[in-house]
Amino acid sequence: MHSPVVTTTTGRDLRLDLFRGLALWLIFLDHIPSNVVSWITIRNYGFSDATEIFIFISGYTAAFVYGRAMNERGFVVSGARILKRAWQIYVAHIFLFAIYMAEISYVATSFENPLYAEEMNILDFLKQPDQTIVQALLLKFKPANMDVLPLYIVLLILFPPILWLLQRAPTLALAASAATYVLAWWFNVNLPAYPSGVWYFNPFAWQLLFVFGAWCALGGAARLGPALRSRVTTAVALAYIAFGIVIALTWYLPGFSRLVHLPVWLDDLIYPIDKTNLDVLRFAHFLALAAVTVRFVPRTWPLLNSWALYPAILCGQHSLEVFCLGVFLAFAGHFAMVEVSGAIWMQILISVLGIIVMIGTAALLMWYKAVEGRGSTTRPKSADADLAGGEA
C-alpha cells in the first residue's frame, strides 16, 4: 500500500484481492466448529482475526471504487450506488437467514438425545414468529455467525457522507471516525439486538477500521509510506506480533500457560479482549500485520501474477458472493460432519472441498461477467469500477 493509489487507475492492487480472498477462506474455516483445519487460521496466533482484514479491505475498495464514481458522477449518483450495494447485501443476508432457519428447524425437530434436551430450546424464538422474523428483517435478530453482513450494511449506509468528507478533508474524516470510536467506548454506544443485548460487531467501533481502510485508499497509504518503510515501524510491529503469539499460546497450551505466568496487572490490562467493540489490542494487531505485510509484499510482487495465488485473488474479487457461500458451506459442512462423520479426515475433506467450491463459484461468476461484458458493443468506461464496485 505504500505506492500511491492513483485515481486514474493503472489497474487494481492485487494484494487487496489476495488478502481479502484469504480472509474469506479463513472466515469459512473458522465458521466450521470442531474443525481441526481452523488451527491454521490467524485468530489462533494473535489478537485479531480475518474479520479485521475483511472490513479493512472492504473499506479500502469501497473508497477506491465509489470515490472515483463520486469524482466523475457526483455525490448523488455514487451515493445511490453505495445504497444499492447495501441493499444487495441485505438481500443476501436475509437469504442466508432463510437457510439457517431451515437447518435449525430440521435439527431441533428431528434430533433426539435426552442429554441435549436443553439445547433443543434453540427453537424457542419460533414461538413468537411474528416478533422474531420481523426483528430479523430489522437486523436486530441475528443467528450465530451471521453478524458480519449486518455490520457491512450499516457501514455502507453511513458511507456516502463519510466518503464525501474523506475526499475533502481526509484528516478531519479520520479524526471524526476515531472520535466516534472513542465515544462509543466511553458511552457504551451500540445498536440494540433482539431479544436482548447489543450487536455482536458494534458498528460505531468497527467503522474505525472501515474508514481507516477508505482513508488509506484515498492517499493515506501514500502519506504513511515513509513511516511504513522505516525499520523502527517494522521492528515494533514484529515485536507486537510476537507478543500476540505468546499470549495466544497461553490460551491453547496449558503447559505453556503455567510456564509463562502473566503478572496480574498485565492480565487485567489485556482481558477481556473485546471483539464487539474492536478492542484496541485487536486494532493494533491488525495494524502490525498490515505494516509487516506491505513491507514484505510489495505491490509489484511477482507471485501476485502467479497461478498459485490466483484462486485466492479470484475469490477476493467476488467477495460478497463468496462470503455468503462460505457461511452457507460452513453450515452445510458442519451438517455433513454431524450426519456422516466428525472424524479428522472428514474435517479436512470438508475444509478442502469448501474452498474448492468457493474458487469454482468465483470462476463461474467471472465467466458470467465476461459473457455479459462481451454482449455490449462498447465496454462501458465504468466496467472496471463495476468489477471492483461489485466487490466493494
Added chain:
Amino acid sequence: MRVLFAAALAALVFADSASAAERPRCGVPDYLLFGDSQLKRVFGAVVAEKRLRIAVVGTGSSALAGPDGPPSAYPARLEAVLGQRLSGVAVKVVTLLRTRLNAEDLAKGMDKLVVDEKPNLVIWQTGTIDAIRRVDPDTFKLALEEGVDRLHKGGADVILMNMQFSPRTETMIAVGPYADVMRVVAQHYDTPLFDRLGIMRHWSETGAFDLYAAGKDNVLAQRVHDCIARAIAALVINAGRLQAGQ
C-alpha cells in the same frame, strides 16, 4: 507436496482410528480439570465437621428426564461418588433446578439459597440459556459476579460450571463468548471453573463418547452424567485439598 499432504492425511486418519480403538474411559487430563483456586470452606467443613453440603444450581442440563432420570443425573451421582471417596464424611447434594432461567435470574436467588440450604459449596451451572437467547455478555458477566459475590458473602464456596459440548448445535448456539466470560469471572474471584465444555469436547475427540449420536434412550446421557460427577468429585477433592478416604 501432494505426497506429503497425502501422508499427513493418512497419519491423521490413522491417529484418529487408533484413539477410537483404544476406547479410553472418561478420564480427564489434569490441565482441563485442576487449577490453583482452592475451596477453603469445603476444606473447613470436611475437616472440622465431617460433613459437606453441596447445592447444585442450574438449568435443564443438570437433570435427566424420565423415572430413572433424577438418580442418574450428575448431582445424585456426585453425592454417591463423593460419599464413597470421602469415607466418614456426610455428603449431601441438593439440586435446585431452574429450567429456562438465565444467569441473571439465577443470581437473584442466591441470597435465599445460602440461607435456606446452608451449603458449603455451590456448583453453579449456567450459560446455556444465556447463549441461546444471546444475552448481552456484559449483562451475563455482571450477573455472574453478583451471584458469586452473594454466595461468597453467604459463606459458600463456588464452582462455576459452563455449558455442555453439543456438536449438533455448535453452529446454532454460540457458546464461546459466554464460556470466556465464565473463565474470566472464575479467575477474578479465584474460584474453580468446571470446564464441562472442554471436558466433553475432550471426550468427544478421544472417542470416549459419541456425542453426535441420536436416540431416545437415556444410556449415553446417564454415562455422560456419571463421568461428569466423577470429574466434579475429583475437582472438589483437589481444590478442597482433601484426601480421598479422609
